[in-house]
Amino acid sequence: MGSAGGQIRVSQRVxxxxxxxxRAIERHTDLLERVPDDTESEFDDGFGTLADEQADRLREQRETDExxxxxxxRRLGDS
Structure with a gap:
């Protein structure tokens, strides 16, 4: 692998x-070089990507259902 040529800023989450x-003996550079080759998808890929309007509708529906x-x-308890 080549030597570090620069730095990139990433969020704490990233x-x-x-x-x-x-991996155990891997550098971040090694990881970033193999990432495009990874075909595994994570279970939670795509979660949290709802539009605000969709999320609002889901929240409202959940509240209505609750x-x-x-x-x-309450009605069953009164029976």
């Missing part, structure tokens, strides 16, 4: 992810 993916569930439970 740094933690790099550290998690780096209220309906509580009302059903």
């Amino acid at each position: 740094r933690r992810d790099l550290e998690r993916r780096t 209220q309906q569930r509580r009302e059903r439970m």
Whole structure:
């Protein structure tokens, strides 16, 4: 491998992810060179990518569902 030619700034989240993916005797450079070859996908790839409007609708629906569930439970308890 070549020597370090420069630095890049990354967020703490990205740094933690790099550290998690780096193998025992591997440098970050080695990891970054093999990343394009990785075909494994992570279970959580794509999570958190909803548009704000979609997320708002899901939150509202979850709240509505929760209220309906509580009302059903209350009615069943009164029976």
